[in-house]
Amino acid sequence: MTHSEENYIKTIFHLEKNEKKGISTNAIAKQMETKPSSVTDMIKKLSEKNLVNYKKYQGVSLTTLGRKTALGIVRKHRLWEVFLVEKLDFSWDEVHEVAEQLEHIKSEKLIDKLDKLLDFPQFDPHGDPIPTKNGEFKEREKKLLSKLPILSKGICVGVKDSSAPFLKFLDKHSIALGQVVKVLEKEEFDGSFIIEINDKRMHISNQIASNLYLKIDK
Amino acid sequence: MTHSEENYIKTIFHLEKNEKKGISTNAIAKQMETKPSSVTDMIKKLSEKNLVNYKKYQGVSLTTLGRKTALGIVRKHRLWEVFLVEKLDFSWDEVHEVAEQLEHIKSEKLIDKLDKLLDFPQFDPHGDPIPTKNGEFKEREKKLLSKLPILSKGICVGVKDSSAPFLKFLDKHSIALGQVVKVLEKEEFDGSFIIEINDKRMHISNQIASNLYLKIDK
DNA sequence: AATAATTTTTAGACAAATCTAAAAATTTGT
DNA sequence: ACAAATTTTTAGATTTGTCTAAAAATTATT
Ligand SMILES: [Mn+2]
Ligand SMILES: [Mn+2]
Ligand SMILES: [Mn+2]
Ligand SMILES: [Mn+2]
Numbered sequence: 001m002t003h004s005e006e007n008y009i010k011t012i013f014h015l016e017k018n019e020k021k022g023i024s025t026n027a028i029a030k031q032m033e034t035k036p037s038s039v040t041d042m043i044k045k046l047s048e049k050n051l052v053n054y055k056k057y058q059g060v061s062l063t064t065l066g067r068k069t070a071l072g073i074v075r076k077h078r079l080w081e082v083f084l085v086e087k088l089d090f091s092w093d094e095v096h097e098v099a100e101q102l103e104h105i106k107s108e109k110l111i112d113k114l115d116k117l118l119d120f121p122q123f124d125p126h127g128d129p130i131p132t133k134n135g136e137f138k139e140r141e142k143k144l145l146s147k148l149p150i151l152s153k154g155i156c157v158g159v160k161d162s163s164a165p166f167l168k169f170l171d172k173h174s175i176a177l178g179q180v181v182k183v184l185e186k187e188e189f190d191g192s193f194i195i196e197i198n199d200k201r202m203h204i205s206n207q208i209a210s211n212l213y214l215k216i217d218k
Numbered sequence: 219m220t221h222s223e224e225n226y227i228k229t230i231f232h233l234e235k236n237e238k239k240g241i242s243t244n245a246i247a248k249q250m251e252t253k254p255s256s257v258t259d260m261i262k263k264l265s266e267k268n269l270v271n272y273k274k275y276q277g278v279s280l281t282t283l284g285r286k287t288a289l290g291i292v293r294k295h296r297l298w299e300v301f302l303v304e305k306l307d308f309s310w311d312e313v314h315e316v317a318e319q320l321e322h323i324k325s326e327k328l329i330d331k332l333d334k335l336l337d338f339p340q341f342d343p344h345g346d347p348i349p350t351k352n353g354e355f356k357e358r359e360k361k362l363l364s365k366l367p368i369l370s371k372g373i374c375v376g377v378k379d380s381s382a383p384f385l386k387f388l389d390k391h392s393i394a395l396g397q398v399v400k401v402l403e404k405e406e407f408d409g410s411f412i413i414e415i416n417d418k419r420m421h422i423s424n425q426i427a428s429n430l431y432l433k434i435d436k
Numbered sequence: 437a438a439t440a441a442t443t444t445t446t447a448g449a450c451a452a453a454t455c456t457a458a459a460a461a462t463t464t465g466t
Numbered sequence: 467a468c469a470a471a472t473t474t475t476t477a478g479a480t481t482t483g484t485c486t487a488a489a490a491a492t493t494a495t496t
Contacts, residue, residue, distance in 0.1 A: 004483065025444055038484055040445055045482095057444060057491060087305075088331035098325045105323075107316045113306035222453065243474055256454055258475055263452090275461060275474060 003104045006073050007032065008042050009051060010103075012062055013070035022059020071135040077103040078124035078131075079114050085125045086118060092125040093167035126167075127158025127177055127213060143216060145183065145193065146209035153182045154214030156197075161211040169208070174198060181214055221322045224291050225250065226260050227269060228321075230280055231288035240277020289353040295321040296342035296349075297332050303343045304336060310343040311385035344385075345376025345395055345431060361434060363401065363411065364427035371400045372432030374415075379429040387426070392416060399432055 001009075011031050015023045025043070029036045047054040051066035062070060080102040084090040090098075112133065115121075123129055123140070131137040142157050156179045159166065170176065175197060184201065185194040191206030219227075229249050233241045243261070247254040265272040269284035280288060298320040302308040308316075330351065333339075341347055341358070349355040360375050374397045377384065388394065393415060402419065403412040409424030 002482080026442095034483095035485060036444065037446080037486080041483075084328070087335060088328065090327070090331070094327070098323070098328055101323045101325070105316070105319045107319070109308070109312070110302070110306065110316055113308070117305060220452080244472090252453095253455060254474065255456080255476080259453075 001069070004042070005046065005049075005051075006069075006104055008039075008046060009062070009066055009070050010073045010077075012052065012060060013067065013074065016062060022053075022061050024059050028060075068135050071131040071137060073103050075131040075133075075135075076105070076111055078128060079111060079118065079121070081124045081126075082118050082121045082130070083114060086121075091167075091171070092162075093164040093171070095125060096162065096164075123158075125177075126162040128162075141215060142213040144210055145181065145195070145204075145212040145214050146191070146206060148183050148214065148216070150183055150186060152214075152216060153180065154216045155179065156181055156212060157215045158213035159211055160213065166211060173202070175212070181212075219287070222260070223264060223267075223269075224287075224322055226257075226264060227280070227284055227288045228291045228295075230270065230278060231285065231292065234280060240271075240279050242277050246278075286353055289349040289355060291321050293349040293351075293353075294323070294329055296346060297329060297336065297339070299342045299344075300336050300339045300348070301332060304339075309385075309389070310380075311382040311389070313343060314380065314382075341376075343395075344380040346380075359433060360431040362428055363399065363413070363422075363430045363432050364409070364424060366401050366432065366434070368401055368404060370432075370434060371398065372434045373397065374399055374430060375433045376431035377429055378431065384429060391420070393430070399430075 008028070011028055012023050015027055015031060019027075025036045025039045028039045028043075032039070043052060043054050043060050046052045046066070047060075050063055051069060052060045053063055054060045077099045080099040081095040084095040084098060085092060115133070121130055122138075127140070127142075129138055129140060140157060143154075144160065148154070156175065156177050158177065159170070179197055182196040183193060184196055187193070191209070193204050193206070193209045195202055195204060226246070229246055230241050233245055233249060237245075243254045243257045246257045246261075250257070261270060261272050261278050264270045264284070265278075268281055269287060270278045271281055272278045295317045298317040299313040302313040302316060303310060333351070339348055340356075345358070345360075347356055347358060358375060361372075362378065366372070374393065374395050376395065377388070397415055400414040401411060402414055405411070409427070411422050411424075411427045413420055413422060
């Protein structure tokens with residue numbers, strides 16, 4: 001598989017998470033910053049190779065083989081992100097770009113050994129799950145802070161938006177994965193929240209609350 | 219720079235080590251397992267970009283910029299090889315192929331951090347020197363075992379042929395870098411040698427002796 | 437249900453990197 | 467020095483992945 005083919009497969013995989021129907025040509029084009037006509041061309045090729053199901057004008061979905069392939073790429077991407085943070089002291093806002101390149105390196109042995117070096121991590125630096133060698137993929141139970149009832153308590157386990165600006169914002173305000181959070185108040189007017197984090201009260205906008213995942217204490 | 223351009227630059231760099239004159243189109247084509255006409259095309263592009271000096275029919279040589287670029291790629295290749303051996307337990311005959319891919323990853327920070335993680339190694343698993351960040355490149359003083367006078371003693375510091383079959387052969391016979399070697403006898407008839415290594419006498423063919431580098435004790 | 441807007445596909449073009457076949461230049465051998 | 471052999475370049479084709487512009491199909495609106 002070429003880099004380009006892998007990127008398409010990965011994009012379709014991610015789009016399928018929030019979309020039960022076939023993925024549209026336009027959605028893929030927008031995500032990949034390319035033109036719909038280019039997407040159609042590539043989809044035909046992927047369809048030839050049995051990686052996607054495709055009927056004209058009907059959108060596209062991954063085949064079993066396509067899904068397996070996507071999981072392999074996502075696995076590599078996320079393991080490399082862990083490596084960059086854990087072994088090379090990258091911060092979590094710097095890893096994605098480099099992982100986009102590293103995910104295309106072809107060597108099963110390399111990725112198995114890397115997995116071992118990192119002690120078989122289950123989640124990447126952004127809290128996203130890492131598929132196993134066999135393609136098993138367990139999403140953690142987690143909810144957006146913005147969706148929680150008042151007085152819930154939980155642990156910060158992930159981000160929905162993992163763009164560098166958002167991650168830097170979190171760093172700046174000392175919000176990190178693993179921290180205990182309590183939702184104190186919601187301001188209905190603008191959807192902002194008052195939370196307790198690091199034993200400190202803090203006011204966060206709705207935009208922030210809508211991009212932080214918590215695991216709820218039972 | 220594309221992967222392909224980088225591969226050409228690196229090939230020319232390696233060919234320049236054993237050739238004072240311009241590097242011929244055919245030599246590049248043979249090394250890269252491609253056709254001379256493809257080489258001509260690429261050379262023109264590299265020349266446009268000021269990476270090589272080129273006059274029709276006169277062979278090619280790296281410019282200062284080209285050499286600097288080549289050193290960067292070689293640095294990355296060799297650092298990744300060290301990483302694979304030191305951190306991921308690859309054997310020295312398995313690293314080259316993967317390093318051929320990894321050398322094209324673009325991230326200055328990545329390579330600097332990798333260098334640090336590995337504690338700034340000076341040589342790769344095959345005994346080849348690793349250029350510094352600034353492109354300094356110190357060849358170690360070393361001689362082929364086959365070129366040494368009888369009764370010289372030295373330490374095995376490198377291999378000329380770093381193909382997997384040769385490296386596996388050395389493994390099989392417990393010959394490794396760092397070992398002390400004494401040249402006991404040379405058989406003029408077939409150019410083979412009797413050496414002492416690991417406190418054991420051993421008979422090695424001329425082919426082996428012509429591909430092992432020793433650093434001579436003073 | 438007909439028309440308008442949008443989405444998707446097709447047709448044709450282009451840049452990058454390669455190839456084959458043929459032409460041009462250089463090198464070798466007598 | 468000249469012909470033969472070799473090397474190198476050119477010309478033209480091919481594949482991959484992309485693009486623009488136009489046609490076709492689908493979806494939304496009145
Ligand atoms: Mn990422
Ligand atoms: Mn991630
Ligand atoms: Mn190598
Ligand atoms: Mn090496």
